[in-house]
Amino acid sequence: MSANYRAVRLEHASRLLNHGPTVLVTSAAAGRRNVMAAAWSMPVEFVPPRVAVVIDKQAFTRELVLAGGAFALCLPGIALAELTYAVGQYSGRTQDKFARHGLHARPGPVLGMPLIESGCAAWLECRLIREPHAEQAYDTCFAEVVAAAADTRIFSDGRWHFDAGNGELQTLHHLGGGQFVRPGGTLVVTAS
Numbered sequence: 001m002s003a004n005y006r007a008v009r010l011e012h013a014s015r016l017l018n019h020g021p022t023v024l025v026t027s028a029a030a031g032r033r034n035v036m037a038a039a040w041s042m043p044v045e046f047v048p049p050r051v052a053v054v055i056d057k058q059a060f061t062r063e064l065v066l067a068g069g070a071f072a073l074c075l076p077g078i079a080l081a082e083l084t085y086a087v088g089q090y091s092g093r094t095q096d097k098f099a100r101h102g103l104h105a106r107p108g109p110v111l112g113m114p115l116i117e118s119g120c121a122a123w124l125e126c127r128l129i130r131e132p133h134a135e136q137a138y139d140t141c142f143a144e145v146v147a148a149a150a151d152t153r154i155f156s157d158g159r160w161h162f163d164a165g166n167g168e169l170q171t172l173h174h175l176g177g178g179q180f181v182r183p184g185g186t187l188v189v190t191a192s
């Protein structure tokens, strides 16, 4: 190892790799609805657009996602940092987190998933792809994105625009242990 390097505890390996946008996973089934924070989500295919998200088997969200066969990923902006952290600290099994935090959600256009737009930069409505082994062994749920929308103040023409005027909508990136970082600016690179 070179002089500037030190070993990283393997329990912290994920922190090196994953500081993409923290999402709010929303779900609904059988008259119940819920929302939780998730840092571990990723795209896995362009066409059809597919994603994967880790949803722990203890989470109430997992129960609703399996029952409803769907979920939505809403991308909270910096203004929702405390809310995002809060809904990742306790379960919605015994209380409605939307009501507790005064969160307004509207039904998604294809699957009726609860979509949070106020304070969020974007949402993706997703139909679960059943992969029982991945769900059971790795808590990983795969899904196809069937609808998506974004606030044009920060995402338009297929691109993010992070600038001084849209700070409150800028995405949150969890570094672990309740520490977040915000995007510091855009770097545009072209192939030579």
Ligand SMILES: Cc1cc2nc3c(=O)[nH]c(=O)nc-3n(C[C@H](O)[C@H](O)[C@H](O)COP(=O)(O)O)c2cc1C
Binding pocket: 022, 034, 035, 036, 037, 038, 039, 040, 041, 054, 055, 056, 058, 059, 060, 061, 062, 084, 085, 086, 087, 088, 089, 090, 091, 092, 093, 174
């Ligand atoms: C910033 C943050 C990121 C989190 N990321 C994940 C994640 O990727 N997967 C997961 O299963 N839980 C994650 N959690 C924990 C869940 O949000 C937490 O267990 C939540 O209470 C589950 O809620 P529910 O039982 O209402 O579904 C995260 C929590 C926080 C605060």
